[in-house]
Amino acid sequence: MSKLVAIKNVDKDLYRRVKAIATLQGRTMGSVINEALRLWLQKYSHIIDQKWESIEKEYERNLNVAKSLKNKQWKGYALICNEEVIGIYSDLRKTMENAKEKCKNHSLIIEPSDIIEHEIVELGLPVIL
Amino acid sequence: MKGYYDKSVKPYRPLIRLKVFDPLKTKHIELDFMINTGFSGGILLSPDEYLKLNLTLYEKPKAIGKLAIGEAIELRVSRAIIIVDNREIMCHAYTFFGEVKPLLGREVLNKASLVYIPKKNHLEIRPDLCDKTC
Numbered sequence: 001m002s003k004l005v006a007i008k009n010v011d012k013d014l015y016r017r018v019k020a021i022a023t024l025q026g027r028t029m030g031s032v033i034n035e036a037l038r039l040w041l042q043k044y045s046h047i048i049d050q051k052w053e054s055i056e057k058e059y060e061r062n063l064n065v066a067k068s069l070k071n072k073q074w075k076g077y078a079l080i081c082n083e084e085v086i087g088i089y090s091d092l093r094k095t096m097e098n099a100k101e102k103c104k105n106h107s108l109i110i111e112p113s114d115i116i117e118h119e120i121v122e123l124g125l126p127v128i129l
Numbered sequence: 130m131k132g133y134y135d136k137s138v139k140p141y142r143p144l145i146r147l148k149v150f151d152p153l154k155t156k157h158i159e160l161d162f163m164i165n166t167g168f169s170g171g172i173l174l175s176p177d178e179y180l181k182l183n184l185t186l187y188e189k190p191k192a193i194g195k196l197a198i199g200e201a202i203e204l205r206v207s208r209a210i211i212i213v214d215n216r217e218i219m220c221h222a223y224t225f226f227g228e229v230k231p232l233l234g235r236e237v238l239n240k241a242s243l244v245y246i247p248k249k250n251h252l253e254i255r256p257d258l259c260d261k262t263c
Contacts, residue, residue, distance in 0.1 A: 052226075064241070096187050118192065120195060122169040123167070
């Protein structure tokens, strides 16, 4: 593959601003563009993969069901798939066995706190750079 | 359990080959994980590896992944089991749509002891020591 890629219609002002920052960081524009392309792929590549697309739709539907449990009193692990609560179990393993048996592509296994808080994960640097 | 250093890049990357199972231990794959104390989760897998293990069947709501450069990305979260020195460790498994190298993070490392001496080519994870002290 050629190392030279010509791209039309690049916003010159945007390019200048990016170039200024890249120079300050001592980076080439090639490495900056590669990073931008990777970030873009990360954001949109799931559109290409139909399997992931259908899983994503199931996830959204199951998440809506999970959110409906927010104001209810319950303990343990709720198993949600096919847009319904399959059951609430005290044991995680039993919940997962039911997920394998009763759910096809996707299930959510949640505890009450999972609906309220968004987990934040530190990734460090090397994941995409 | 001994790991190794990938000397094709500098500074060397600390890697360890581990078996990863789905949480019911019906499927497994073997991967070289980079030991990364900057990653707070258990393991990070590529979307393909995540699907191979059927981890979408055991998910939690998505998490927010924060990169050291300040970017935030959406992470899928599930559960998995890894085997370290014949000991099963249940941990969270994460993935996102990007170029992902398998990572082993603090959720697992905090359940073990890590010997990291690149100059002596020595890299080791010892879950057994942690049983007595953690």
